[in-house]
Amino acid sequence: MIPIRISDPDDPRIAEFVSLKEKDIAGRGDRFIAEGKVVLNALLSLGATERFSVEKLLVLENRLEGAGEIIDKLDAGIPVYVADRAVMDAITGFAMHRGVLALGRHAPPPDxxxxxxxxxxxxxxxxxxxxxxxxxxxxxxxxxxxxxxxxxxxxxxxxxxxxxxxxxxxxxxxxxxxxxxxxxxxxxxxxxxxxxxxxxxxxxxxxxxxxxxxxxxxxxxxxxxxxxxxxxxxxxxxxxxxxxxxxxxxxxxxxxxxxxxxxxxxxxxxxxx
Amino acid sequence: MIPIRISDPDDPRIAEFVSLKEKDIAGRGDRFIAEGKVVLNALLSLGATERFSVEKLLVLENRLEGAGEIIDKLDAGIPVYVADRAVMDAITGFAMHRGVLALGRHAPPPDxxxxxxxxxxxxxxxxxxxxxxxxxxxxxxxxxxxxxxxxxxxxxxxxxxxxxxxxxxxxxxxxxxxxxxxxxxxxxxxxxxxxxxxxxxxxxxxxxxxxxxxxxxxxxxxxxxxxxxxxxxxxxxxxxxxxxxxxxxxxxxxxxxxxxxxxxxxxxxxxxx
Structure with a gap:
């Protein structure tokens, strides 16, 4: 897995992570954002299910090494994007302390x-x-x-x-x-x-x-x-x-x-x- | 009680409310900030004690009427400052939804x-x-x-x-x-x-x-x-x-x-x- 560097906060490949707080409030249809190692470990340890899948990761540059355990669990072909602190904060719109974000997709809830x-x-x-x-x-x-x-x-x-x-x-x-x-x-x-x-x-x-x-x-x-x-x-x-x-x-x-x-x-x- | 209008976020009379989030993290010695009607009612219903006193209030303009019950409980001479939304947000550094802030002073905790x-x-x-x-x-x-x-x-x-x-x-x-x-x-x-x-x-x-x-x-x-x-x-x-x-x-x-x-x-x- 070779991380893909993001240097422009407007890069369309990470558009789902832009202005996280406002968009989090607004909702995201069948997508969700999971943040932090504890939550991502929980998500990835569920394995591939009909309920959830992971579509991409965005990792703060200096957290890349610490996130190795999470990245290793990802299915092949799931892109991992990396950004430095200034770009990360510009993307999310606030100081993102946790440093690891995933975009997930969820199935519609059952009746x-x-x-x-x-x-x-x-x-x-x-x-x-x-x-x-x-x-x-x-x-x-x-x-x-x-x-x-x-x-x-x-x-x-x-x-x-x-x-x-x-x-x-x-x-x-x-x-x-x-x-x-x-x-x-x-x-x-x-x-x-x-x-x-x-x-x-x-x-x-x-x-x-x-x-x-x-x-x-x-x-x-x-x-x-x-x-x-x-x-x-x-x-x-x-x-x-x-x-x-x-x-x-x-x-x-x-x-x-x-x-x-x-x-x-x-x-x-x-x-x- | 006549509220005192604040139109400059740098006005020294409301300096304690500036950049609330950062300063809240840093601490304030023998002062504290209480926010929202529920908390202020709790504080004022304690009455004058050796533990706590209220020094000033800062109220969002359109919350002044709703805060009447709180203001009525204040001791005479405690200033009530009022600001419009733009000035309030500029003072506190974020969108202050609660609209009523008090600066309190607390006694040193007992041994x-x-x-x-x-x-x-x-x-x-x-x-x-x-x-x-x-x-x-x-x-x-x-x-x-x-x-x-x-x-x-x-x-x-x-x-x-x-x-x-x-x-x-x-x-x-x-x-x-x-x-x-x-x-x-x-x-x-x-x-x-x-x-x-x-x-x-x-x-x-x-x-x-x-x-x-x-x-x-x-x-x-x-x-x-x-x-x-x-x-x-x-x-x-x-x-x-x-x-x-x-x-x-x-x-x-x-x-x-x-x-x-x-x-x-x-x-x-x-x-x-």
């Missing part, structure tokens, strides 16, 4: 009913409604990975788990934990019901202490946005659970609450060791 | 022995070693607040909890939960021992399942940095606990792990409802 049907009989999934912050989305995937959830379902108002920052915060779990995008929260609940999932919804006013939950069979943990929480019609159709906290204090971050609840549910399902 | 002595007989504290990331520090404070910890102790290698971003991520808890900076981790452990604290250290290889912990009396939860974790000599002097997770998966984020462990410890101490 909800098919996705749920293919999960095992004792599946545990997280259903996200209105999670619009990339840090929270990434952290929810990280927690889903750590506690062995079989999948994540997001509603139409969630941000995309494959945005650069969400992937980074997930430490690669957004690439590893299967996910599926449904429509409205109520459609997702209907699909979960139909696929035989018991639904447990996290809410500050939940009826059951999360520590007392005894899940059996297919289980979905439903979580909503930090401020408004889950809508009343969703709560009315689920088993609502709360996380006891110190009296009069503010609420937990949604990703932390999801991690804590997932831990309790996965534990009660006998999935942890 | 460790005195800090621990003043805590109650059944105190619960978090001791942080090597937490160098502002998001994690802020999130640890948020969790400490939610689960009612009486204080946080940080070692000399931790980042400052009063950096702008740490305060923001803490949703103000970094201003509300008392904290104290000790020296090396081993010095902190010695001080905790001397003050009668049982020490519980979180570690992936911990001997006891966190759910089985039965704390009694003064308790300190000791947490280390995400990669290296706590040093062996610290683990050897504490009760080590682990959070069971799915086999073969990556590790939890340190703030999430701290939140989860705090929840278990606070719960076992009968502090939650």
């Amino acid at each position: 909800l009913a098919g996705f749920l049907d293919r999960l095992p009989g004792n599946a545990l999934v997280v259903a996200c409604c209105g999670i619009s912050n990339h840090d929270n989305m990434g952290a929810i995937f990280r927690n889903a990975g750590v506690f062995g959830a079989d999948g994540v379902v997001i509603d139409e108002t969630c941000c995309a788990p494959l945005y650069r920052k969400a992937i980074r915060v997930s430490v690669g779990a957004a690439l590893r934990v299967p996910f599926c995008k449904g429509g409205e929260a109520s459609d997702i609940l209907a699909a979960l019901d139909k696929a035989g999932f018991a639904t447990i919804a996290l809410s500050p006013g939940g009826k059951t202490d999360i520590a007392d939950i005894r899940p059996a069979g297919r289980t979905a943990l439903v979580v909503g946005a930090e401020g408004p929480g889950l809508p009343a019609d969703i709560l009315a159709r689920t088993t609502t659970v709360r996380i006891p906290q110190a009296p009069g204090m503010d609420s937990l971050n949604v990703a932390t609450a999801t991690g804590l609840a997932l831990w309790q549910v996965a534990r009660a399902m006998g999935r942890l060791s | 460790l022995a005195g800090f621990l002595d003043r805590l109650p007989g059944n105190a619960l504290v978090v001791a942080c070693c090597g937490i160098s990331n502002h998001d994690n520090m802020g999130a640890i404070f948020r969790n400490a607040g939610v689960f009612g910890a009486d204080g946080v102790v940080i070692d000399e290698t931790c980042c400052a909890p009063l950096y702008r971003k740490a305060i923001r991520v803490s949703v103000g808890a970094a201003l509300r939960v008392p904290f104290c900076k000790g020296g090396e981790a081993s010095d902190i452990l010695a001080a905790l021992d001397k003050a009668g604290f049982a020490t519980i250290a979180l570690s992936p290889g911990g001997k006891t399942d966190i759910a089985d912990i039965r704390p009694a009396g003064r308790t300190a939860l000791v947490v280390g940095a995400e990669g290296p974790g706590l040093p062996a000599d610290i683990l050897a002097r504490t009760t080590t606990v682990r959070i069971p997770q799915a086999p073969g998966m990556d590790s939890l984020n340190v703030a999430t792990a701290t939140g989860l462990a705090l929840w278990q410890v606070a719960r076992a101490m009968g502090r939650l409802s």
Whole structure:
């Protein structure tokens, strides 16, 4: 593999990496950007799959040697571009500390009913409604990975788990934990019901202490946005659970609450060791 | 209160808000920057204390009306500066979405022995070693607040909890939960021992399942940095606990792990409802 030097930030061969922050916010169709060695290792260790492929790499000159392990894993023919600090910063539009960027392509996510049907009989999934912050989305995937959830379902108002920052915060779990995008929260609940999932919804006013939950069979943990929480019609159709906290204090971050609840549910399902 | 218009980004009256991101990284001695309505409400609802005072406000022109509730809480004589979007961005050096900034002054943190002595007989504290990331520090404070910890102790290698971003991520808890900076981790452990604290250290290889912990009396939860974790000599002097997770998966984020462990410890101490 001979790296190809880029000396012009407007070079069309690296156009997908231009103004990364703005474009990351705008979305990229069936492409995504993965950054940093940890995330790229996670991506490449998945191997060639129908879900993901790597199209090109852009590496900061002085990180080329350190990225050798990643480059060695690439399929033949995938171009590796290299740029010095000034060109790299001019391309991405900010000081890119991580120094290794990949452009990936992802398959369209599966349809909800098919996705749920293919999960095992004792599946545990997280259903996200209105999670619009990339840090929270990434952290929810990280927690889903750590506690062995079989999948994540997001509603139409969630941000995309494959945005650069969400992937980074997930430490690669957004690439590893299967996910599926449904429509409205109520459609997702209907699909979960139909696929035989018991639904447990996290809410500050939940009826059951999360520590007392005894899940059996297919289980979905439903979580909503930090401020408004889950809508009343969703709560009315689920088993609502709360996380006891110190009296009069503010609420937990949604990703932390999801991690804590997932831990309790996965534990009660006998999935942890 | 009549807001004072700033039309020159170099105006010395707002010099502390210039190039916020760089200066936030560099630190500010006994000053700190609080941003956004939620954090400013938390700060001002503390009232005048020996720990904190507010010195000035800088508000984006079109947020002045929305910030009325905050401005009303200010002591007389505290200046409120107002700037339009272009001047505000030129001052701070980036697109400031939150639109309300305060410069605060904080008292020097107390000495460790005195800090621990003043805590109650059944105190619960978090001791942080090597937490160098502002998001994690802020999130640890948020969790400490939610689960009612009486204080946080940080070692000399931790980042400052009063950096702008740490305060923001803490949703103000970094201003509300008392904290104290000790020296090396081993010095902190010695001080905790001397003050009668049982020490519980979180570690992936911990001997006891966190759910089985039965704390009694003064308790300190000791947490280390995400990669290296706590040093062996610290683990050897504490009760080590682990959070069971799915086999073969990556590790939890340190703030999430701290939140989860705090929840278990606070719960076992009968502090939650």
